[in-house]
Amino acid sequence: MQTNFTEVQLRDPAIQVADSILRSCVHCGFCTATCPSFITVGDEDDSPRGRIYLIKEMLESGSAASAPVAFHLDRCLSCLSCMTTCPSGVDYMHLIDHARTHVEQTFRRPWHDRGLRAVLAAILPYPARMRWALRAAGLARPFVGLIPQRGVLFARMRAMLALAASERVVAQGVGDVTAQTVHPAQGTRRGRVLLLAGCAQRVLDPGIHAATIRLLNRMGVEVVIPQAAGCCGALTHHMGKHAAFVAQAGATIRAMTDALDEETDAIIINVSGCGTVVKDYGFALRGEGPDLAGKAAKISALAMDVSAYLLKIGYQRTRPESGLTIAYHAACSLQHGQKITDAPKALLRQAGFRVVEPRDAHLCCGSAGTYNILQPEIASSLRARKLDTLTALSPDAIAAGNIGCLTQLAGAGIPTIHTVELLDWMAGGPCPAGLKS
Amino acid sequence: MIALPAPNPATLARRDALVAGLRKILPAADGVIADPVRLKPYETDGLTAYRQMPLAVVLPETTEQVAAILAFCQAQNVRVIPRGAGTSLAGGALPLADAVVIGMMRMNRILQIDYADRYAVVQAGVTNLGITRAVEADGFFYAPDPSSQLACMIGGNIGMNSGGAHCLKYGVTANNVLGVKLVTITGDIIELGGTHLDAAGYDWLGIIIGSEGQLGIVTEITVRILRAAEGTRAMLAAFSSNAIAGACVDAIIGSGIIPVALEFMDRPAIHACEAFAHAGYPLDAEAMLIIEVEGSADEQTAMLERIKEICSAFAPTSLKISQNDAESAAIWKGRKGAFGAIGRISPDYLCMDGTIPTSTLPQVLARIEALSAEYGLKVANIFHAGDGNLHPLIMFDANQAGQMQKAEAFGADILRLCVEVGGCLTGEHGVGVEKRDLMKVQFTEIELDLQRAVKSAFDPDWLLNTAKVFPLDRLPARASLPHAA
Ligand code: SF4
Ligand code: SF4
Numbered sequence: 078m079q080t081n082f083t084e085v086q087l088r089d090p091a092i093q094v095a096d097s098i099l100r101s102c103v104h105c106g107f108c109t110a111t112c113p114s115f116i117t118v119g120d121e122d123d124s125p126r127g128r129i130y131l132i133k134e135m136l137e138s139g140s141a142a143s144a145p146v147a148f149h150l151d152r153c154l155s156c157l158s159c160m161t162t163c164p165s166g167v168d169y170m171h172l173i174d175h176a177r178t179h180v181e182q183t184f185r186r187p188w189h190d191r192g193l194r195a196v197l198a199a200i201l202p203y204p205a206r207m208r209w210a211l212r213a214a215g216l217a218r219p220f221v222g223l224i225p226q227r228g229v230l231f232a233r234m235r236a237m238l239a240l241a242a243s244e245r246v247v248a249q250g251v252g253d254v255t256a257q258t259v260h261p262a263q264g265t266r267r268g269r270v271l272l273l274a275g276c277a278q279r280v281l282d283p284g285i286h287a288a289t290i291r292l293l294n295r296m297g298v299e300v301v302i303p304q305a306a307g308c309c310g311a312l313t314h315h316m317g318k319h320a321a322f323v324a325q326a327g328a329t330i331r332a333m334t335d336a337l338d339e340e341t342d343a344i345i346i347n348v349s350g351c352g353t354v355v356k357d358y359g360f361a362l363r364g365e366g367p368d369l370a371g372k373a374a375k376i377s378a379l380a381m382d383v384s385a386y387l388l389k390i391g392y393q394r395t396r397p398e399s400g401l402t403i404a405y406h407a408a409c410s411l412q413h414g415q416k417i418t419d420a421p422k423a424l425l426r427q428a429g430f431r432v433v434e435p436r437d438a439h440l441c442c443g444s445a446g447t448y449n450i451l452q453p454e455i456a457s458s459l460r461a462r463k464l465d466t467l468t469a470l471s472p473d474a475i476a477a478g479n480i481g482c483l484t485q486l487a488g489a490g491i492p493t494i495h496t497v498e499l500l501d502w503m504a505g506g507p508c509p510a511g512l513k514s
Numbered sequence: 515m516i517a518l519p520a521p522n523p524a525t526l527a528r529r530d531a532l533v534a535g536l537r538k539i540l541p542a543a544d545g546v547i548a549d550p551v552r553l554k555p556y557e558t559d560g561l562t563a564y565r566q567m568p569l570a571v572v573l574p575e576t577t578e579q580v581a582a583i584l585a586f587c588q589a590q591n592v593r594v595i596p597r598g599a600g601t602s603l604a605g606g607a608l609p610l611a612d613a614v615v616i617g618m619m620r621m622n623r624i625l626q627i628d629y630a631d632r633y634a635v636v637q638a639g640v641t642n643l644g645i646t647r648a649v650e651a652d653g654f655f656y657a658p659d660p661s662s663q664l665a666c667m668i669g670g671n672i673g674m675n676s677g678g679a680h681c682l683k684y685g686v687t688a689n690n691v692l693g694v695k696l697v698t699i700t701g702d703i704i705e706l707g708g709t710h711l712d713a714a715g716y717d718w719l720g721i722i723i724g725s726e727g728q729l730g731i732v733t734e735i736t737v738r739i740l741r742a743a744e745g746t747r748a749m750l751a752a753f754s755s756n757a758i759a760g761a762c763v764d765a766i767i768g769s770g771i772i773p774v775a776l777e778f779m780d781r782p783a784i785h786a787c788e789a790f791a792h793a794g795y796p797l798d799a800e801a802m803l804i805i806e807v808e809g810s811a812d813e814q815t816a817m818l819e820r821i822k823e824i825c826s827a828f829a830p831t832s833l834k835i836s837q838n839d840a841e842s843a844a845i846w847k848g849r850k851g852a853f854g855a856i857g858r859i860s861p862d863y864l865c866m867d868g869t870i871p872t873s874t875l876p877q878v879l880a881r882i883e884a885l886s887a888e889y890g891l892k893v894a895n896i897f898h899a900g901d902g903n904l905h906p907l908i909m910f911d912a913n914q915a916g917q918m919q920k921a922e923a924f925g926a927d928i929l930r931l932c933v934e935v936g937g938c939l940t941g942e943h944g945v946g947v948e949k950r951d952l953m954k955v956q957f958t959e960i961e962l963d964l965q966r967a968v969k970s971a972f973d974p975d976w977l978l979n980t981a982k983v984f985p986l987d988r989l990p991a992r993a994s995l996p997h998a999a
Contacts, residue, residue: 078562079862079912100913103857104562106601110641110665119573119620119639120544121600127555134554145551162664164790165857 078102081137090364091175092136098172099133101165102126108159108169113441114152117455122149125159125169132176141183142176150176152452154445155315156409157353161416161439170414171360174314181317189230194316197447202308202325207280214238229453236453245487248284248510255279260290260300267297268342268390271333271379273355276308278348278480284510285480288501289347289383295505296390300345305332309346311354314361315446323365326358326373334372343381347497349479350446353414355380382411383497384420384478394503398429401512403499404472405432406463406486408479409441421478421496428503435466444485456485464489474499474512515919516947518566519981521612525569525592532590533570536614539582540572547571556597556615560662561605563864563918564947568595568609575620577695577703577733584731585701587614593977594699596727598639598670601662603853603865604946606674606726610981618669621733624648633692633709635736638669642676645737654739657684660942661850672732675724677942679775679806679849682900684740686942688723695734696722699973709736721968726944727979729972743808746774748842749818751825752799752832756780756883756895759801760875762828763899766805767872769824771817776900777804777849783894783907786855791848794841796832803899804849806842852896853907860892860909864921867943868932872902881931882906889924891917903941904932930955945983953985966990 080099086092108125109115115124122131122145131146142150153173160169186194200206218238225231254260255274262268270293278285290300310326313319333344346352354361359374381389403425411417425432443449443459464486467475474492476499477483483493492511502508525532533548540546547553548570558565569592574580587594593613600607609615621637627649628634634656636645642663645656659678660666666676672694677686684690693707706718722729753759759778766776779787780801788795796802803825807817822833836842848855856863870878879895886893894907908924910917929939929952939949939956953962966984969976976993 100861101857103854103861103863104558105560105662105854105857106599106665107662107851107854108665109599110643115619116622118544119617119622120547121555121617121619122547122552126600130555131551134551143551145549149552164787164851164854166790167857 078104078133080133086139095132095136095172095175098168099129102129102167103165105164107164108162111158111162111439113154113156113158113443113459114455116440117458118152123152128153129167129169129172132172135176135179142180144184147180147184147186150180152455154409154441154443154448156441156445157413158409158439158441161413170357174361177315177317178319179317181319193233193451197450198313198316198318198321201312201447202276202310204276204280204307207277211280232453233450236450236456243281243484243487245282245484245493246511247282248287251283251287253279253283254287254290255302258302258304260294260302262297262299263294264297266299269299269301269338269340270342270386271336271344272300272302273306273309273329273333273344273346273351274302275348275351281480281484282495285347285495285498288495288498288506288509289345291506292387292497292501292504293345296392298390301336303332303336309351309355311351312446314354323362326362327365327369330358330362330369330372330376333376337379341379343386344376344379345383345386346380347383347478347495349382349408349411349415349417350481352380352382353410356415382415382417382420382478384424385417387424387500388420392424392427392500392504394428395505396503399503401430401473402471403430403432404467404470404475404491405434406442406467406475406477406482407434407438408477408482409445411478412439421476424500425476425496428500430499433470433472435463435470437462437466442482442485444479444481446481449485460485467491515922516564516951517986518610518947519986521610525612528590529569532592532614535586535590536570536572536583539586540574540579545573547573556600556617557609559597559600559605559607560603561608561946561948562862563912563922564605564608566609566611568613568615569611571615571617573617573620577697580616580731580733581697581701581703583614583616584697584699588699588701588975588977591975591977593980595979596669596673596731598667598673599641599662599665601666602670602674602944602946603867604674604940604943604948606670606944606946606979606982608947608982616731618667618733625734627739628709629654631709632739632741633736634739635734636668638672638733638735639667642666642668642671645739649739650742653742655742656737656739657681657690658687661853663850668735668737669732672723672735673725673727674942674944677898677901677903679777679898681942682776682898683772683774688720690738691719691723691735692738693736694719694722694732696730696732698730699975699977707736724944726946726983728969728983729978731978744810745814746806746808746842747814747818748804748806748836748845749821750794750796750832750834750845751803751805751830752796753801753803753828754799754831756801756879757876758828759803760879760899762803762825763875764872765824765827766821767900769820771820773805773817773821773900774808775804775806776898778802778895778897778899779804779849779852780895782859782892783852783856783896786858786894787848787852789858790851790855791844793844793848794834795848796834799831804845849896853905856894856907856909859894860911862910862912862918863894864908864910864925865943866904866906866908866925866928867941868904868929868937868939869941870902870904870932870935870937872899874935874937875899875902878904878931878935882928885924885927889920891921891924898941902937926952947982950982951985953983959988963988
């Protein structure tokens with residue numbers, strides 16, 4: 078597609094990147110068909126091609142983002158379904174990341190929007206604050222009926238309380254397994270990995286890390302959790318809060334780098350939303366000085382989703398087949414962001430489950446980080462659509478590799494369980510809490 | 515560049531009042547788009563060389579709303595541009611500055627499926643592939659399959675009488691539509707055809723299908739759905755030159771075999787598509803054919819054997835038969851994504867769409883090659899070789915001054931060549947704005963006058979998708995289209 082940047086604009090390396098991405102889009106419109114927001118809203122401005130156009134106009138004009146541009150870019154889930162579809166290989170992810178930063182830097186949102194974003198950015202990445210917030214939300218839950226039915230602000234409040242008081246069954250009494258740094262391999266050590274402890278998942282469902290560590294240890298892999306590596310920065314990154322992202326990601330990268338040794342096979346990530354961002358550190362932090370940029374690239378190169386690592390080292394089941402049917406829900410960050418589609422299904426089959434997949438598996442469930450709080454209307458419509466296709470399969474449980482999806486899809490009468498918990502169970506671990514009930 | 519008419523100043527001056535009127539018809543907050551920032555992405559479709567901001571965009575959800583909008587526009591003497599998915603490669607959805615764009619994408623429901631009588635009733639904003647997706651679990655499909663079938667909408671398929679790779683056997687849109695609900699410019703809702711082929715009287719559907727949204731707006735369509743074949747298999751045959759592959763196509767068609775699809779790709783196309791689809795295309799070949807057959811396993815094998823035999827006479831550099839559905843799917847993913855995949859090797863392209871008698875294929879390909887050297891612009895050739903529907907993609911860089919004009923001139927030469935060898939200007943993309951001024955190469959003034967009279971009968975003031983299809987001279991007086999300077 079034709080672009081109109083001035084020579085001066087093109088001296089900015091970030092604009093150069095944006096220009097080459099825009100030029101690779103031929104405006105064919107294929108991507109519109111698989112975009113969850115376009116399918117839900119039915120407006121070119123809420124399609125990938127429309128957003129690419131909006132971003133092109135905004136960047137070419139060199140001016141501040143306008144309210145309509147912010148509005149339509151905010152409605153993008155960053156699910157990256159458009160990238161899977163695009164025949165031309167348009168790098169939408171880096172374009173929207175750039176645009177979100179531009180919006181955050183040049184556009185002043187309404188007070189309540191700004192406030193909510195600030196609150197989310199101040200709580201979610203910090204486990205201690207998040208625990209506190211969940212308790213407070215639990216206390217507020219009985220008053221949910223008092224929240225007015227109309228207005229985006231109130232819809233967001235209701236969405237937040239609903240998530241905080243999720244009916245999802247999680248393992249109790251696990252404690253914080255991430256407090257311990259080294260989890261030694263059982264038997265002969267076959268490998269050594271670092272595990273990203275992260276933030277929200279650790280609070281919402283500590284059983285996932287516990288299962289990951291148990292399973293890897295049992296398979297002869299030493300798991301090391303660098304204590305100073307917290308939030309990966311995905312949350313602030315997707316809000317366009319670049320400085321906060323660099324601070325969070327930088328801390329995690331340095332902690333990870335310090336813990337690396339010659340024998341480290343991989344950095345394991347079991348939240349695919351984080352995995353997509355960690356794998357992109359090398360690009361996202363390329364302008365943050367040679368030291369951090371170099372380390373970032375190295376961390377990105379080592380990052381692996383837990384499913385890919387398990388498949389590589391050879392997972393094996395030890396328990397008899399359960400006879401259970403598992404509906405595999407492909408998290409967007411895994412299927413589109415990291416292009417990992419077969420590994421989790423192959424592992425679940427190896428674990429003896431009957432694996433089924435919903436229709437329109439490429440569509441997002443509406444979780445998308447904080448999207449379900451910020452855009453409750455589109456998110457709940459996508460949730461309903463996804464649950465319809467999942468329940469049509471009458472599965473015993475829904476498996477996914479991303480805590481956001483697990484929370485989003487909970488509450489419909491089917492347990493939602495992290496893939497790794499099911500794998501751990503069939504290899505000798507405890508039955509996942511969600512299945513016991 | 516093809517000229518667009520100057521906008522009607524009276525319409526532009528009443529913009530706010532018109533928008534307010536439209537908002538009364540579509541009260542939903544986002545049903546009418548008038549903010550210039552929001553309008554911008556609607557200024558073009560799949561033919562980005564042409565761009566024009568519309569007056570407003572409306573997004574109706576019901577046939578009644580479409581009717582109210584059209585009645586309003588006629589009363590106000592405002593031009594109207596129907597738009598589906600905006601994938602037209604001929605600029606079929608290109609707006610005019612004084613026109614209201616009616617976006618059909620919210621009318622995306624499948625209303626009825628009848629397996630006993632093999633038809634489905636769908637709204638115009640359902641995607642082409644969406645129909646097949648809705649019936650495939652029960653063993654049915656909707657046959658026409660344009661490359662953009664993932665995204666393009668059935669309403670637009672009606673407008674352009676779209677074809678696709680499998681039209682060789684199953685025919686184009688016109689052969690697969692049984693009835694339509696049409697809203698006229700007066701806001702009247704009429705039904706044409708029904709649920710079976712061959713309605714009484716004139717072939718009204720034949721007039722509507724392919725009329726490029728100039729006679730009315732189709733909101734509901736009754737399509738024929740067919741029982742899917744027992745199985746299909748695709749074969750890749752690679753050759754050492756375009757001309758040899760072209761001759762092989764002619765030999766296959768000449769032998770009386772009708773494969774379900776017979777597609778041609780040349781070297782640049784093979785490489786771009788392979789990078790996208792990883793289908794195992796032969797990267798060392800100069801040209802490649804995708805040949806698909808269907809039926810029972812035995813029928814498939816027998817047909818493939820015969821085709822292989824024919825191909826062997828043309829010294830193929832490789833012959834490969836897909837071993838399973840996943841391999842076939844990858845082969846088609848590459849072919850269907852071909853136009854977009856060209857974006858990997860060139861920032862811009864013009865996709866031509868002409869039809870020629872298959873026997874002239876080698877000659878036409880050689881001439882295109884010569885023209886390519888003359889203009890200094892590369893071409894990737896992708897087309898439905900079986901029915902002689904050519905899609906040469908002229909690659910250029912719109913950021914370089916003058917290249918767009920050069921590409922257009924090259925394209926016009928190719929289309930003239932098609933007419934010269936006994937073919938025609940458009941295979942399946944429609945005339946749109948792209949080929950408007952070339953219509954005189956194909957038709958005499960008398961023929962064009964008769965066609966214009968048909969449009970006038972449906973739309974006396976020429977408000978519907980005007981400035982497309984017909985050259986701007988000799989328009990009827992009531993069309994009142996000011997000539998472009
Ligand atoms: S599919 Fe790719 S090339 Fe086509 S419009 Fe979308 S982003 Fe652009
Ligand atoms: S990332 Fe997802 S929501 Fe955003 S434009 Fe792409 S497909 Fe649509």
